[in-house]
Amino acid sequence: MNEAVDEAGWDVEPGDEIEPLVQAVGKLLKVCREAAGLRVAELGEVLGYGEDMIRKMERGARIPRPEYLDRADQVLNAQGHLRAFMKDVERARYPRKVRELAELEGRAVEMLLYSHHNIHGLLQTPEYARALFEMHQPAYAPSEVERGVVARAARKSVFEREPAPTLSFVQEQVTLERPHGGKMVLRRQLEYLLEVGQLRNVVLQVMPTDREEHAGVQGLIEVLKFADGTAIGRSDGAFNGRPVSSPRDLRILELRYGMIRAQALTPRESLAFIERQLGEL
The missing domain is CATH 3.30.870.10 (Endonuclease Chain A)
Structure with missing residues (x-):
């Protein structure tokens, strides 16, 4: 399994206003997968992601990366329906406070x-921002550091x-x-x-x-x-x-x-x- 597994997306913050969007994208991912006749395990094998990660995204508990939607659209022959949400999930993956500030x-x-x-x-340059996030106490998880760096750069x-x-x-x-x-x-x-x-x-x-x-x-x-x-x-x-x-x-x-x-x-x-x-x- 490749290292991209942990970077497929981020968990949705409870009560976040982007929950409906992420849930809608998740349902569409599931519909497209089933229409393609693939089980979760089979799609995971093709894309290089774990079953648990894919299930989280399909039920709207995980925000997919735009790259994931792009690749899934191609594999599932979704005819651009998944790619259409790439910009929306790009914004959604940032923490709520960052979205409001942006x-x-x-x-x-x-x-x-x-x-x-x-x-x-x-x-801040990305390298400087990363150094700050990595010094945070209590320590951020690697995915949280990455999320912060990407959001700040945006x-x-x-x-x-x-x-x-x-x-x-x-x-x-x-x-x-x-x-x-x-x-x-x-x-x-x-x-x-x-x-x-x-x-x-x-x-x-x-x-x-x-x-x-x-x-x-x-x-x-x-x-x-x-x-x-x-x-x-x-x-x-x-x-x-x-x-x-x-x-x-x-x-x-x-x-x-x-x-x-x-x-x-x-x-x-x-x-x-x-x-x-x-x-x-």
Whole structure:
């Protein structure tokens, strides 16, 4: 049995809104298999997956990978009916919170993002993201690590949108120095930051460790603004960390973020700082 068995998909989270979709895809998989005259064991042998895995997908307890649907469509002669759900299950395989965040980021026309512990998720390379997930305690299972890496990488589509949103990032200096995953991982991460920092719709700044005045001592800040004039924001150190959308609360976060930007290095100075860090690795 090949190693792809454990990567065929992920369990559905109880009460998740994608349950009906996954159940419908599962029923279709079963109908197509039976129409092809194959038992579960026979299909598993052809595709290289265990019987238990296939049964889970057919009863909607497991989210199939798009690649599985593609291969099953071919083997079962489903005439594209299974492939038609590939994009839907691609989105469904991400954790619910990630799907919700990706939806908000996909609608935002402007984002204000301050990170203090790690490189912001939208800026992370897959290798850097993997290192973070692998350090999580209690430890994630390998499939959970993979799921997290894939989901984080999918959020990068925000850089490909047209019209492009305006993105402002402020990173603490220490996030550019801590070698999560090793020096080579950090090197590639810094190289990627330089690439992103050159984009016309991106402003990337570094907050030096030696600043005596720092408006970001209360932690992470994120503000997402939408085309209809509404916005949503959150901060670790404000409003008990919960998302807020009232003009008054958002104003507090924007004022704090504005002070952070003013105290940080300029965009030009920041890119030069990253280049120096890269040269020292």
